Amino acid sequence: MERIGLRIRLLKFFNRHPHTKAFGILLPCMFWIGVFFLLPLVFMATYSFLERALYGGVQLIFTWENYTRFVDPLYLKILLRSFRISFLTTVILLIIGYPMAYRIAMADKRWRNILLFLVVLPFWTSDLIRTYAWMLILRDTGLLNFLLQYLHVIKKPLTLLYTEGAILLGLAYVYLPFMVLPLYASIEKLDRSLLEAAEDLGATPFWRFLKVTVPLTKSGILAGSLLVFIPSVGAFIVPDLLGGAKAMMIGNLVQLQFGPSRNWPFGSAASFILMTIVLLAVFTYLRFAGGKEAMEEAR
Amino acid sequence: MEFTVELNRVTKKFGDVVAADNVSLQIGRGEFFSLLGPSGCGKTTTLRLIAGFEEPTEGEIFINNENVRDKRPYERDVNTVFQSYALFPHLTVAGNIAFGLERKKTPRHEMGRLIEEALDLVRLKGMGDRYPRQLSGGQQQRVALARALVLKPEVLLLDEPLGALDLKLRKEMQLELKSLQEKVGITFIYVTHDQEEALTMSDRIAVMERGRLEQVGTPEEIYEFPKTRFVADFIGVSNFFSGQVIRAEGETLLVRTDGNLDVTLPLDHGFTEGQRVQFSIRPEKFSVGPQGKGRDGENELVGEIANRIYLGGSIHYVIALSAEEKVTVFLKNERTAGQQPSFSVGERVTVSWHRDDSVILGD
Numbered sequence: 001m002e003r004i005g006l007r008i009r010l011l012k013f014f015n016r017h018p019h020t021k022a023f024g025i026l027l028p029c030m031f032w033i034g035v036f037f038l039l040p041l042v043f044m045a046t047y048s049f050l051e052r053a054l055y056g057g058v059q060l061i062f063t064w065e066n067y068t069r070f071v072d073p074l075y076l077k078i079l080l081r082s083f084r085i086s087f088l089t090t091v092i093l094l095i096i097g098y099p100m101a102y103r104i105a106m107a108d109k110r111w112r113n114i115l116l117f118l119v120v121l122p123f124w125t126s127d128l129i130r131t132y133a134w135m136l137i138l139r140d141t142g143l144l145n146f147l148l149q150y151l152h153v154i155k156k157p158l159t160l161l162y163t164e165g166a167i168l169l170g171l172a173y174v175y176l177p178f179m180v181l182p183l184y185a186s187i188e189k190l191d192r193s194l195l196e197a198a199e200d201l202g203a204t205p206f207w208r209f210l211k212v213t214v215p216l217t218k219s220g221i222l223a224g225s226l227l228v229f230i231p232s233v234g235a236f237i238v239p240d241l242l243g244g245a246k247a248m249m250i251g252n253l254v255q256l257q258f259g260p261s262r263n264w265p266f267g268s269a270a271s272f273i274l275m276t277i278v279l280l281a282v283f284t285y286l287r288f289a290g291g292k293e294a295m296e297e298a299r
Numbered sequence: 300m301e302f303t304v305e306l307n308r309v310t311k312k313f314g315d316v317v318a319a320d321n322v323s324l325q326i327g328r329g330e331f332f333s334l335l336g337p338s339g340c341g342k343t344t345t346l347r348l349i350a351g352f353e354e355p356t357e358g359e360i361f362i363n364n365e366n367v368r369d370k371r372p373y374e375r376d377v378n379t380v381f382q383s384y385a386l387f388p389h390l391t392v393a394g395n396i397a398f399g400l401e402r403k404k405t406p407r408h409e410m411g412r413l414i415e416e417a418l419d420l421v422r423l424k425g426m427g428d429r430y431p432r433q434l435s436g437g438q439q440q441r442v443a444l445a446r447a448l449v450l451k452p453e454v455l456l457l458d459e460p461l462g463a464l465d466l467k468l469r470k471e472m473q474l475e476l477k478s479l480q481e482k483v484g485i486t487f488i489y490v491t492h493d494q495e496e497a498l499t500m501s502d503r504i505a506v507m508e509r510g511r512l513e514q515v516g517t518p519e520e521i522y523e524f525p526k527t528r529f530v531a532d533f534i535g536v537s538n539f540f541s542g543q544v545i546r547a548e549g550e551t552l553l554v555r556t557d558g559n560l561d562v563t564l565p566l567d568h569g570f571t572e573g574q575r576v577q578f579s580i581r582p583e584k585f586s587v588g589p590q591g592k593g594r595d596g597e598n599e600l601v602g603e604i605a606n607r608i609y610l611g612g613s614i615h616y617v618i619a620l621s622a623e624e625k626v627t628v629f630l631k632n633e634r635t636a637g638q639q640p641s642f643s644v645g646e647r648v649t650v651s652w653h654r655d656d657s658v659i660l661g662d
């Protein structure tokens with residue numbers, strides 16, 4: 001009885017003050033973001049300006065050092081590599097994912113769901129396990145080298161594992177669905193009569209793709225690129241397992257600082273630098289690749 | 300005669316559905332040619348076959364006397380105004396019109412001029428910078444038209460381009476389209492299911508039904524001399540009779556209808572005694588009066604007015620000639636001061652028509 005009374009009183013309050021209604025609905029959501037996202041962020045920001053304690057944690061002494069330390073060529077190289085690899089992953093996935101999404105979207109209705117199911121099927125196992133599987137395939141005594149030697153294509157095993165190439169492969173493999181699904185969604189919505197109209201007006205298939213299909217599926221291209229780029233910049237499982245110590249990415253650096261190195265302040269600073277650069281990159285990308293129109297389209 | 304488009308025994312099947320069934324057509328240069336028929340009869344399919352979006356299951360299509368079997372849509376000198384307009388939403392009006400011109404490698408300065416001209420032609424001057432979603436339905440339709448016309452194709456295919464417009468705008472656009480077509484002299488193949496639209500705009504009409512061509516002819520031929528019951532029924536209003544030939548006599552065919560009425564039809568050598576015959580008479584071909592006039596070749600029957608609908612400019616009557624046979628009659632309102640030749644329900648009248656106004660129908 002007590003609870004129902006409260007509910008009714010609450011509803012009455014919202015009816016009397018309608019503008020508070022939206023706020024009321026958003027409240028749980030805001031609570032969630034506040035506790036699980038903003039609060040840790042504030043902690044991290046604070047940590048990044050403090051000195052490390054010996055066994056993890058921090059000492060309450062202000063310092064810039066965690067940021068200035070980053071200007072070391074060693075760290076800049078890691079940062080640069082992270083962006084290069086993520087950028088290449090995104091480009092590769094656009095090139096692979098677009099035709100894939102296109103074929104799925106144009107396929108028969110019956111096939112479409114089966115194909116989409118196959119695209120998300122890898123999600124059913126952990127990407128840790130899937131990445132281990134790639135290790136078994138790529139290492140010197142792995143499946144690929146064995147096959148190539150067996151077929152007498154090569155004499156000595158190729159170094160495939162622990163290279164940037166291996167990281168690229170692994171990231172592209174893990175993030176493929178993130179590219180294909182948004183692309184599929186936007187291609188599927190594409191009005192077929194527009195494609196016919198383009199052809200009718202004299203556009204060859206290539207021109208039609210460039211001038212009609214791509215601009216009209218821009219929202220999918222933007223979404224897919226961001227969904228791939230952002231997590232791959234910070235990825236650490238794939239570069240850890242397939243890149244090793246030779247091809248470290250910034251995700252590994254951060255993980256290292258919070259883990260074995262026990263340097264939480266430096267790890268926090270690295271995270272913040274990464275976050276700032278990613279945000280800047282994303283905004284620049286949306287601004288130039290998207291333009292005003294795509295923003296509107298995305299609405 | 301020179302044909303821009305020729306279909307030679309073209310058949311298109313979608314699985315079990317025969318969307319176009321052995322269609323043969325010849326369309327002349329600069330002709331306004333309409334495809335008319337009910338929904339699902341294969342009009343769009345026929346257009347798509349010509350445009351190249353569908354491949355015929357059988358038969359051949361010629362554009363400018365050239366077999367276009369191996370030509371993709373972008374290689375055909377044909378442009379389409381789609382039923383849904385299909386304007387590119389990411390391009391402005393000018394961008395839409397420029398789309399085809401860019402493909403033709405038109406020089407920049409000339410392109411600007413052509414776009415202005417095209418906008419002028421469809422009366423959309425100054426709207427070049429708008430996006431399609433900022434235009435009304437009628438304006439969008441005109442952009443679609445301008446986009447196709449600016450390429451000066453041999454043939455323009457129009458798929459119910461006025462279908463989405465309200466009646467008033469539709470009538471206006473019909474006149475505009477017709478005069479535009481006369482001005483630019485391009486062959487128009489125009490799909491519609493609106494018989495009035497087809498009658499007012501076309502040089503020739505092809506009436507389609509279930510994938511087959513029922514009749515091809517000028518609007519007058521189609522209206523006055525429908526060849527089949529379907530055509531007579533689909534276009535305008537018709538009174539249908541069926542009966543049996545009694546005998547041929549001079550220039551007439553004596554027929555007794557199923558309702559036991561004796562009437563005369565124009566002589567048709569295809570019929571012999573005892574054969575079944577079907578014919579139709581348009582409602583405005585009758586005259587009605589207290590007595591017949593006794594003209595030569597006139598059929599005269601007595602009937603009773605069963606229904607009367609006053610429409611202002613005209614009056615429609617339903618007159619019962621026998622127990623089963625009723626005719627619909629349209630009479631002009633001839634009321635003038637002091638005179639009122641109008642009939643009321645229940646009145647007995649003589650209905651008359653000339654035998655040559657009866658049209659014998661095939662199956």
Ligand SMILES: Nc1ncnc2c1ncn2[C@@H]1O[C@H](COP(=O)(O)OP(=O)(O)OP(=O)(O)O)[C@@H](O)[C@H]1O
Pocket residue numbers: 313316317318336337338339340341342343344345492
């Ligand atoms: N792609 C297709 N697959 C299967 N059947 C089709 C296809 N296109 C058309 N049809 C069938 O072919 C027949 C003719 O279709 P069409 O679109 O040509 O008709 P229409 O005369 O244009 O009709 P409407 O006036 O309704 O537009 C219909 O029965 C339709 O269901």
Ligand SMILES: [Mg+2]
Pocket residue numbers: 342343344458
């Ligand atoms: Mg149609």
